[in-house]
Amino acid sequence: MSNERCDIAIVGAGPAGMSAAIAAARLGASVVVLDEQRGAGGQIYRAITDAPARRVDLLGPDYAAGRSLAEAFAASGARHLTNAAVWQVTPEGAVHYLRDGATFTLQAERVVLCAGAMERPFPIPGWTLPGVFTAGAAQILLKSADVVPVEPVVLAGCGPLLYLLGWQYVRAGVPIRALVDTTSMEDYRRALPRLGGALAGWRYLKKGLSLMRALKRAGVPFHTGAENLAAEGREGQDGVAALRFTAGGKAHCIETSTLLLHHGVVPNTQFTWSLRARHTWDDAQLCWRPKADAWGALDVPGIHVAGDGLGIGGALAAARQGELAALGAMHGLGRITTGERDKLAAPLRAALREHLRIRPFLDALYRPKKANRIPADDVIVCRCEEVAAGDIRHFVALGCDGPNQAKAFGRCGMGPCQGRQCGLTVTELIADARGVTPAEVGYYRIRPPIKPISLGELAGAE
Amino acid sequence: MPTDVRFRSLVPADASPRGEPMVTLFFDGRALQAPAGCSVAAALLANGVSTFRTTPVSGAPRAPYCMMGACFDCLVEIDGQPNRQSCLVAVAEGMQVKTQAGLRSFDGAGTVIAEEAAHVE
Numbered sequence A: 001m002s003n004e005r006c007d008i009a010i011v012g013a014g015p016a017g018m019s020a021a022i023a024a025a026r027l028g029a030s031v032v033v034l035d036e037q038r039g040a041g042g043q044i045y046r047a048i049t050d051a052p053a054r055r056v057d058l059l060g061p062d063y064a065a066g067r068s069l070a071e072a073f074a075a076s077g078a079r080h081l082t083n084a085a086v087w088q089v090t091p092e093g094a095v096h097y098l099r100d101g102a103t104f105t106l107q108a109e110r111v112v113l114c115a116g117a118m119e120r121p122f123p124i125p126g127w128t129l130p131g132v133f134t135a136g137a138a139q140i141l142l143k144s145a146d147v148v149p150v151e152p153v154v155l156a157g158c159g160p161l162l163y164l165l166g167w168q169y170v171r172a173g174v175p176i177r178a179l180v181d182t183t184s185m186e187d188y189r190r191a192l193p194r195l196g197g198a199l200a201g202w203r204y205l206k207k208g209l210s211l212m213r214a215l216k217r218a219g220v221p222f223h224t225g226a227e228n229l230a231a232e233g234r235e236g237q238d239g240v241a242a243l244r245f246t247a248g249g250k251a252h253c254i255e256t257s258t259l260l261l262h263h264g265v266v267p268n269t270q271f272t273w274s275l276r277a278r279h280t281w282d283d284a285q286l287c288w289r290p291k292a293d294a295w296g297a298l299d300v301p302g303i304h305v306a307g308d309g310l311g312i313g314g315a316l317a318a319a320r321q322g323e324l325a326a327l328g329a330m331h332g333l334g335r336i337t338t339g340e341r342d343k344l345a346a347p348l349r350a351a352l353r354e355h356l357r358i359r360p361f362l363d364a365l366y367r368p369k370k371a372n373r374i375p376a377d378d379v380i381v382c383r384c385e386e387v388a389a390g391d392i393r394h395f396v397a398l399g400c401d402g403p404n405q406a407k408a409f410g411r412c413g414m415g416p417c418q419g420r421q422c423g424l425t426v427t428e429l430i431a432d433a434r435g436v437t438p439a440e441v442g443y444y445r446i447r448p449p450i451k452p453i454s455l456g457e458l459a460g461a462e
Numbered sequence B: 001m002p003t004d005v006r007f008r009s010l011v012p013a014d015a016s017p018r019g020e021p022m023v024t025l026f027f028d029g030r031a032l033q034a035p036a037g038c039s040v041a042a043a044l045l046a047n048g049v050s051t052f053r054t055t056p057v058s059g060a061p062r063a064p065y066c067m068m069g070a071c072f073d074c075l076v077e078i079d080g081q082p083n084r085q086s087c088l089v090a091v092a093e094g095m096q097v098k099t100q101a102g103l104r105s106f107d108g109a110g111t112v113i114a115e116e117a118a119h120v121e
Helices: A015-026 A053-059 A066-074 A135-145 A160-172 A185-195 A199-217 A270-274 A315-332 A338-356 A359-365 A389-397 A403-410 A423-434 A455-459 B040-046 B114-119
Strands: A003-011 A031-034 A079-081 A085-089 A094-099 A102-113 A117-119 A132-134 A147-149 A153-158 A176-181 A227-233 A240-247 A250-255 A259-263 A265-267 A279-282 A287-290 A303-305 A380-382 B007-009 B022-027 B030-035 B075-078 B081-085 B096-098
Touching: A003 A015, A003 A315, A015 A031, A015 A066, A015 A102, A015 A315, A031 A102, A053 A135, A053 A160, A085 A102, A085 A270, A102 A315, A102 A455, A117 A135, A132 A135, A135 A147, A135 A153, A135 A160, A135 A259, A135 B040, A147 B040, A153 A160, A153 A240, A160 A176, A160 A199, A160 A259, A176 A240, A176 A250, A185 A199, A185 A359, A265 A287, A287 A423, A303 A315, A315 A338, A380 A389, A380 A423, A389 A403, A389 A423, A403 A423, B007 B040, B022 B040, B030 B040, B040 B075
Parallel strands: A003 A031, A003 A102, A031 A079, A102 A303, A132 A259, A153 A176, A153 A259, B022 B096
Antiparallel strands: A085 A094, A094 A102, A117 A265, A147 B007, A227 A240, A240 A250, A279 A287, B022 B030, B075 B081, B075 B096
């Protein structure tokens, strides 16, 4: 129960957190990295430190790239607290966490939040049925436990992760009944001008297209421009039984007991909201971003953010942002001069620009469809309290003008997930119903503890 | 293979993925095998468990959705403590896992207060 102190506490051991730790430790800081998992890597490099060669080969080169980063992190001298669930970060730099059933507090001079991304909610009819997972969930089963579906799966939605998972499943011998792509030719027409002349962008596009080609070569049936997605159960059965949709002017119904949904990831903003940091609505990525300066520093003094928690940029961008945040934090502590900081930052900024160059294209091409973000009345929005889109529209008609009021009107967002799964949907739904911008509607007021903690565990804290 | 088993391991049952020993845990009294280090949620799915709990509001069946600690749909009772996120807890020898029907119980120190504490004005 001791009150440990350090220069820099880093929350999250994904690419941003590991890179921030390596950079700060190299400059002589005492660094503690806290992460919920049993090993470093975050979700993108999940279980990279103990993955057997066979699995690394199956998952592909982008996953394998995490190994050298994890090794550098292990050798950095930073202290890594595994299985540590951080349930509160205070503006004063106190990091409260739960580990092995006991609560601890770490007092840091600077905190770098590297909480990463989570899957964007995909509220369609039937998305709460057992057997409906996010594509990310399926990939975590593969990365962390070698577990794959038995019966033919259906992948639905859009975005690089969906196609990557399909490619990995083909290599693993997992049967894919269909890839139901919500991307239409119109999306390609809209996105292509944003590709620009950058070579990096074209390389990225080529890589994506080769994944698609591999899936088609493997005989995976493709449906493009899919709309009106709905998961269906069957009488007398608990789980999902089929996916219905329309594509090419035809209605389709494909049977499956495992439906994997994905239409992008969004920043995990639980910590930054709970710190009352300012956020802005990003209309290109359709999500909230905490307002931060060039070093990831929030308007809460001493707290930085790096990686996808700042806005989705991917693993390589996250690593550079982690290093920049470390430089900013060390400069703030007076441990490096402005000249040293800026000299070290220059190549990082150049690399970051290069990694982010593809984003406008990806954001436009895989922009999630409005119908899959702001659903019809009978679709459940808040999975925990089972509040439907129609309930929210009804609340708005009664005078509810924002997410916090939606809690009072019908417990929406008040279940155990604390709004993680419904927050973005509720913001957009209310904005749409009121005819105003999401920025005007705002977000839930997030309060600690942001992870479940029992009375017994709390009572045991100092 | 029973038809309700929806997931399988890519690795033969006698060789755990990380070369780690297999542990025995129990789900509603039924003994299951899983490699040490695997999450409870992955272990249940690989052993044919397709419904983890029912919801407090309508009693609808639920199972994991995100597998990364964000959705809270994988909640189960573990060793007497309700509302545990099974995707974040590693399996352990002799662990007793139970399905969670409707509302969590309010007896004992295991009561989870996160949502209440988080929303008190």
